[in-house]
Amino acid sequence: MSAVTSKDLKAEAKGLNFFYGSVHALKNISLPIERRKVTALIGPSGCGKTTFLRCFNRMHDLYPHNRYEGEILLYPDNVNIISPEIDPIEVRMQISMVFQKPNPFPKTIYENVAYGLRVRGTRKKQVIDERVEKSLRGAALWEEVKDRLHNLAFDLSGGQQQRLCIARALATDPRILLFDEPTSALDPIATSKIEELIIELKNEVTIIIVTHNMQQAARVSDYTSFMYIGEIIEYDRTDKIFTAPSSKLTEDYITGRFG
């Protein structure tokens, strides 16, 4: 299926099926995730792109009656992260997530970024201080908040809050960063800042982004996967998908004929 031949993979889904109770939401999905590249998941509402994304950090384990089948391998260790023997907490500690709506904690800016370290039991103030600064710089937020680290995160604007959430996700050096429609609640200016940031971040971390916005996928991603009713219809280099898709369905979707 894949027209891409790179061997530098960070993760790979192989024959992944996912069930919400009796609903078969993801059907036999296979997808390579290239290391330090941005992979976009696009498709109409309800196609399963967010469901697929949430498999990568085992968010489905939080709710009952959800079931995975198949494999998502994390390289280079070759571990199947959806296997029941793997503790979801172990997976989430390595694969961070940024959500659709900015969801900072009602705590200070500093505490929001430090959260992942606190969860891991880091106590040393110096270590936390350094990491908070590094993450905020990484999320292009440091200059705006460095003088008010101990103000409440809720005082920030929507776009700043989302960058704060990115900083929070970065603070623990994740191996993969998941974005679930990160700009759908933001205005165009905040959106473009987040997009620039995502392009910047792929130098350091592998990124998977779900987006309903095809221009966004075209702007930020290296690879794009088009999903439809729980299946992957097409996966290719982003420029290829948007200029010369091989599937009629993909073409219809990206030209706006449905979706």
Next chain:
Amino acid sequence: MEDIKKRIAHIKFWNGLFQVVGLLSTFVGLVLLFTLMADLFTDGAPRLSYKFFTSFPSRFAEEAGILSAWVGSCLVLLVTACAAIPLGVAAGIYLEEYASKNRLTDLIEINIANLAGVPSIVYGLLALGLFVYFFEFGESILTGGLALALLILPMVIMATRESIRAIPNSIREASYAMGATKWQTVKWHVLPYSTGGVLTGIIIGLSRAIGETAPIITVGALTFIAFLPTPPVSSDFPFISFKWLFDPFTVMPIQMFNWVSRPQKEFQLNAAAAGIVLMGMTLLMNGVAIYIRYKFRKKIKW
């Protein structure tokens, strides 16, 4: 056209009528309440003095006070709070955050809601059987406090659950996505963000408990008591004593009941004065609850 005007007039008549009825109903309630309070105050206010708070009950109405009653009420409430808060909050958190949603939890949920409506004297009977006869705590402050704790436990559980439910799920997901365990999420998010609602529920529960008479009488509180419980701190080793837990006691409403049931007019005045104090305590607690709710609402808005 005429027809429509007539109909509108007709409809408006009923609209206006209900407004009047509603207003009258409101006034009946308010006027009764104010008359009651005014009556209580004219009777009781002259008896309120420093001495009234520092005297034991007495055969002579003018010398009688509420010392043993308010000390008893406070101590009983302390026991109630110490028992009901940890139990109720822990149960509420368990039901909301840990328990899976199934038939059993549904059943538990319905039962807790029903327990809140069980008449208080039934709790008194339960406490009499359980704490007085089975555990042999005696007719003590401990028994009284635990009886009231049983009474307000459902209220505390429900208040805890309500305020936990108000926390958006996105916050929990954010925490779990960072690799947090359930306990870390509860400790750092669920508990702190629900504190306002939980405290409010607890205080409302306690302010109900302070006025309860039936269960306290059932477990055998005395109606006339002219000594204080053993002090909890002393100058001798080991300085802290829990003997007060097992001392006999009385509480404010029982003291009032005792005075009301006497024929002499002077004792009725004492009862009114004690009523003012009791009402003041309740109002104070409700005021604190409202303040806490206001403060926490201001701090956290989702």
